[in-house]
Amino acid sequence: MNRMFFLCALMVLGLTLHAQYKGYTPIKDPAAFQTAFAAAAQKTNSFRADFVQEKNLSLLEEKIVSKGKFWFRRENLVRMEYQQPFQYLMIINGNLVHIKDGQKENTVSVKSNRLFQKINTITIDCVRGTALQNGDFQSKVFDGQQYFLLELVPVSKELKDLFAKILLYLDRKDYSVQRIDMVENGGDNTLITFNQKEVNVQIPDAVFAVKK
Amino acid sequence: MYRSQMRYLQLRSRYVALWLLAAGTLTSCGNAYKGMTAVAAQAAPLESLQPVFHSELYRSQVDITGRHLSGLLLIKTMPDSSRRVVFSTETGFKFFDFAFDSTGTFSVIQIMDKLNKKVVISALRNDFDLLLMLRSKYPPDITAMHKGQLYRGFKLGGKTFWYVTPADGTTLDHAELGAKRKILAEAKWFPGNGTAPDSISLVHHNFHFTIDLKKLER
Numbered sequence: 381m382n383r384m385f386f387l388c389a390l391m392v393l394g395l396t397l398h399a400q401y402k403g404y405t406p407i408k409d410p411a412a413f414q415t416a417f418a419a420a421a422q423k424t425n426s427f428r429a430d431f432v433q434e435k436n437l438s439l440l441e442e443k444i445v446s447k448g449k450f451w452f453r454r455e456n457l458v459r460m461e462y463q464q465p466f467q468y469l470m471i472i473n474g475n476l477v478h479i480k481d482g483q484k485e486n487t488v489s490v491k492s493n494r495l496f497q498k499i500n501t502i503t504i505d506c507v508r509g510t511a512l513q514n515g516d517f518q519s520k521v522f523d524g525q526q527y528f529l530l531e532l533v534p535v536s537k538e539l540k541d542l543f544a545k546i547l548l549y550l551d552r553k554d555y556s557v558q559r560i561d562m563v564e565n566g567g568d569n570t571l572i573t574f575n576q577k578e579v580n581v582q583i584p585d586a587v588f589a590v591k592k
Numbered sequence: 593m594y595r596s597q598m599r600y601l602q603l604r605s606r607y608v609a610l611w612l613l614a615a616g617t618l619t620s621c622g623n624a625y626k627g628m629t630a631v632a633a634q635a636a637p638l639e640s641l642q643p644v645f646h647s648e649l650y651r652s653q654v655d656i657t658g659r660h661l662s663g664l665l666l667i668k669t670m671p672d673s674s675r676r677v678v679f680s681t682e683t684g685f686k687f688f689d690f691a692f693d694s695t696g697t698f699s700v701i702q703i704m705d706k707l708n709k710k711v712v713i714s715a716l717r718n719d720f721d722l723l724l725m726l727r728s729k730y731p732p733d734i735t736a737m738h739k740g741q742l743y744r745g746f747k748l749g750g751k752t753f754w755y756v757t758p759a760d761g762t763t764l765d766h767a768e769l770g771a772k773r774k775i776l777a778e779a780k781w782f783p784g785n786g787t788a789p790d791s792i793s794l795v796h797h798n799f800h801f802t803i804d805l806k807k808l809e810r
Contacts, residue, residue: 433683433684435680442666444666460683465809466651470683484662
């Protein structure tokens with residue numbers, strides 16, 4: 381009887397784990413994954429892709445979709461250019477952030493704010509492949525047919541206020557980021573999906589140039 | 593990128609909060625409503641001029657005392673006839689999510705900490721109340737002629753929501769949020785007669801704060 385109960389409990393637990401992320405199971409060898417992921421990350425010097433951003437407002441049953449182009453170059457150069465259905469450009473170049481919104485342009489410094497530092501680190505980590513080393517999150521890794529799934533749950537209150545969790549989908553082939561899903565506490569989420577990815581391509585300085 | 597977004601969010605919310613606070617102390621001269629004459633209502637119903645929002649997404653440009661902010665504003669009518677107003681950055685961070693139920697009762701579904709101040713919420717509530725014409729289904733508290741136009745007013749505290757039309761009331765010219773002697777804010781819709789506007793502008797007169805909304809095709 382006890383044995384039957386134990387087996388049933390195992391089955392329920394197994395189903396629960398599987399149900400957490402459909403099509404994904406906890407990775408069997410986290411250490412091996414971490415080593416391979418870190419090795420791949422070391423080789424990622426630049427990243428260029430098209431992106432689709434979906435802002436899902438769950439209670440409103442609304443989806444706001446925007447599209448654009450994304451560039452990243454080590455260590456901390458990012459260009460995110462929204463092209464549809466509106467024009468919006470953001471460039472991060474070290475401590476400077478340049479925004480172009482229609483005809484208006486603005487460059488600001490983003491120094492000395494602990495929360496901003498953390499959020500910036502998360503973003504760069506997601507693209508650069510160093511997310512598991514970020515101490516601001518508890519992480520779990522799941523194995524799927526096409527992608528690895530990294531679940532990043534914030535530890536500090538300041539980050540918990542912003543995200544319930546961040547889900548990072550990595551291509552099994554090269555560990556490059558495929559999707560970033562930022563899940564809010566109320567159930568809304570922002571999903572960024574990268575397409576037409578190119579890793580370690582030459583990206584000129586001009587792409588990240590900001591007007592000071 | 594999220595570091596920069598948060599920096600922008602903080603700057604944006606800080607300026608909005610500061611200047612909305614300052615607005616309460618600023619004054620201007622003259623009486624904008626001098627010569628207004630009460631008349632009996634003989635015009636087309638105001639409700640027929642109310643803008644209709646099914647689920648419209650607007651690109652938002654906000655200028656506040658020399659600072660320029662931008663974002664996305666979603667205005668949606670829910671199945672229960674309540675209306676939701678959600679403002680977020682282009683990159684997805686929400687500034688606020690407001691609801692007006694079918695009777696116009698306002699509630700805050702969500703607002704970011706930096707904006708979560710009574711004076712800020714009150715100002716934004718008035719702005720959207722004015723823009724959505726939530727009071728238009730009720731009889732106005734005041735009907736008056738002023739400078740050749742028909743003013744229909746709905747009182748809330750010490751303020752009045754004015755909807756301004758020609759004398760026959762068939763087209764909406766603009767709306768005003770007024771204090772006893774001053775115009776506090778002015779709103780316009782293009783087009784503004786019972787449809788989802790392609791663009792909306794709101795100009796505050798007591799301090800430099802303008803909101804321009806342009807509908808996005810999705």
